[in-house]
Every structure is written in C-alpha cells, then in structure tokens.
Amino acid sequence: MKKKEEINQLDKLWKNMKKPLKAFLASGNQEDLHQFRVNVKKLKALLTLYAFAPDSKDLLTHFKPVKKIFRKAGDIRSAYINLKLAKEHQLNNQEFNDHQQQILDKGTGEFKKKGSKYLKQLKKAHIALQNNIQPLQNRTIRHFYKDKITQIESFFANPAFNDELHNARKNIKLLTYNQKVAAKALKNKVAVKQSYLDQLQEIIGNWHDHNVAIEVLDGTGKAGDNAINNIKASNAGLEKTITEQGNNFREKVSAGKEIPVKNQPQ
Template sequence: MKKKKAMKQLNKLWKGMKLHLKTFLETNSQDDLHQFRVHIKKLKALLTLYASEQENKGLLHEFKPVKTVFKAAGEIRNAYINLQLGEKHQLQDENFDQHQQQILQQGTARFKSQGKSYLKRLKKAHIALQNNLHKLQGKTIRNFYKEKLNRIAVFFAAPTFDEEMHTARKNSKLLIYNQKASAGALHGKLQVNTNYLNQLQDKIGQWHDHLLTMEVLSAMNQPDNQAIINLKNSNAALELEILEQSANFREKVTAPEDAAIKIVPETVV
C-alpha cells in the first residue's frame, strides 16, 4: 500500500471522527458520542496495522493524545449503557439511576468544557501522524492477518469467559475494521470471513457490556436483586451463543470451500 493511499484512509476516518465529536459537543447526542468512539477504534485499528511495518512503529505513540479523549468519552458512554441495561432488565433502584445520571450529566458537562482543548489535541496528533506515516507492504498486511487469526483460533480452541475473551474480540475487530484497507493485499492470498467475525464479536460485546453493568449493580445492591438475576440469566444465554458460534472457529472464519486458513505462497509484494 502506497503512502498516498494510506494517507487517504487515515484522513477519511479522521474527518468522520472530528465531525461526530463536534456534533456531540453541540447536541449531546449519544449516537454521535458512540460514533466518535467507534471512529477512534477504527483509527487505532488502522494505525495498529500500519505500525506492523517497521517504518511506522512510532504511529501508536503519536496517537496517545487521542486515547485520552476516548477514555473521557467512555465514562459518559458507560453510564448511558448502564442506564439502558438497567431499564431493559427492570431495575428499580433510585440510587443506581441517580448515580448513573449524575455521572452522565457531570461527565458530559466536563467533557464539553474541554471541547476546544480536545479539538486542538486531535489536530496536533493528526499532523504528527501525517508526518510519520509511510507505505505498507502487502506481505506485512498478510502476516498481520495470519498472526491475529492464529491468536483468535488458539483462544477459541479452549475459550474462557474472562479478559481474554475481550482480547479475542479486540483482535477480531482489528481484522474487521481493516477489511477495506487490506482487501488488495489479501485478495487471492488469504480468505477471511469478516461477516462471521462481526457476528461473533458483537455477541462478545453484548456479554462484556452486561458484565460491566453487573459489576456496578453488585456494588450497590443485594446479590438477589432481580435486575442482577436478569442480567446473569441474559449473560448465561449469551455465553452459550458465543460458545456455539466460536466452535470450529478456523473453519468458519474462512471461505466455505476450505476449512483451514487458505494461504497462497508469497510471490510479489
């Protein structure tokens, strides 16, 4: 991948990220806050791919200021998700609602007060990334995909519902988010079923959201609280779905005609 194409991909995602941030600062839209964070995740995934090339090793360091803004936005988003899940599972706890609403409102006010500073920080990071971005070889992209697929496959050979499950989701999203950027390098060399990966990571994401909300509820309620019981039952069902979807991972993540990861010998980079 030439530097010009890599720069175009970076700038397109960056433009979308800034747009959603500016809209959130004006409207408090939770959807825009969510999309702002999604764009940051996509940017990080793209830069992680670029950084697999030796010349691009410093890119993730230049991206660190953006992660600070991402974390601040995450505190607001988590409170919103907690309120949504509490409502879905019929939590009737005024203290919980008030606490999460307070986090949501105060976090939003604090975030918006730093809006101009965040935008300046993003602009500075963008310039630094543009100045340090180099081309990415096709062979590097293919090796990146092979390594991540192998890590995920090894995990799902004996999956555990802990932080490693969340790590498997992160690795899956690295491949999903970089699908378009990597299409040319992967074509005819390595077949990846990103639709399957996306379905699987979505279930894991739901499981993880439930887990985080249960932790908050457990700290504020009795263990037999009906909302916690509902969340536990919902999460148990999600775990069964994840186990079913992740069974025979290597076969499912590749094209139907080949149960193993289809790798064509390297020729031209």
C-alpha cells in the same frame, strides 16, 4: 500500499471521527458521543495495521491524545448506560441514579468546556500521524491477518470467559475494521469470511454487555434477584453459542481454505 493511499484512508476515518465529536460538543447528544467512540476504535484499528510495518513501530504513540479524549468520553458514556440499565431493570435506587446523573452532567459539562482544546489536540495528532506513516507492503498486511487469526484460533482452542474473551473480540474487530483496506493485499492469498467474523464479534459483544449489566446491578445491592438471574441465564446460553461458533475457528474464518502461517517478512 503506498503512503499516499494510507494517508487518504487515515484522513477519511479522521473526518468520520471529528464530525460526531463536534456534534456532541454542540448538542450533548449521546448518540454523537457513541459514534465518536466507534470511529476512534476504527481509527486505532487502522493505525494498528499501519504500525505492523517494521518502520512504524512507534506510530501509535502519536495517537495517545486521542485515546485520552476517548477515555473521557467513555466515563460519560458509562454513566449514561448505567442509567439506562437502572431504568430497564426497574432499579429503584435514588442514590445510585442521582450519582450516575451527577457523573453524566458534570462529565458532559467539563468535556464541552474543553472542546476547543480537544480539537486542537486532535489536529496536532493528525499531522503527526500523517508525517510518520510509512509505506505498508502487501505481504506485511497478509502477515498481520495471519498473525491475528493465529492468536484468535489459539484462544478458541481453550476459551475462557473473562477479559481474554474481550481481547479476542478486539482482535476480531482488527480484522473486520480493516477488511476493505486490506482487500487488495488479501485477494487470492488469504481468505477471510467477513460474515462469520461479524456474527462472532456481535455475540461476544452481547456477552460483554450482559456482564457489565450484572456488575452494575449487583454492585448497587438493590437489584432484584430475578433481574440478575435472568441476565446470567442468558449469558450461559451465549457462552455455549460462543464456544460452538469459535470451534474450528481457522477453518470457518477462511471459508474452508487453510491459511498458511509464514515468518514475518523482513
């Protein structure tokens, strides 16, 4: 993969990330904020692939300003989701609702005030990344995929329903987000079944969302036992499905074709 092509991919995702951010700064619309965060994750996935090259180990350090803005947006998003959960599960706790609304309103106001500063930081980070990207060999892309597949396979050999499952999902998303960029390097070399990965990460995402809901509702001390128990029962079913879907991961992800694991190219 030539440097020019890598920069073009970076620029494309960067544009997709900035557009909803600017829209949120103008309107405060939560969907725009959500799309900003989704596109930051896609950008980080691309840069994680680029950073796998021997000469690009420090590439992600130039992404740190974006991650800081991402976390600020996450605080706002969490308050919004907590309010949605409270309404969905009829959590009649005015103190909780008022506190979350305060976080949402204050966070949004401060975020929008710093909008110009954030956009300048993004521009500076973008230029730094463009200047530090190095050519990425096809064999390095293939090794990246093989390495992540091995890590995910190792997890599902003895799955645990804790933060490690969330980390496994992050690795799955590294494969799915980079699929189009990596397609040429993988062709006829490494088989990756996209539909299987999409389905698996979605189930894990539902499990994670349920755990967040349980934590929020349980932490208030005001949620009805039925509401929490229903979510826990649903999660038990998801855990069974995740275990079944993750079993024989390598065989399923490679559509029945074994993916050999080789030493990292020099």
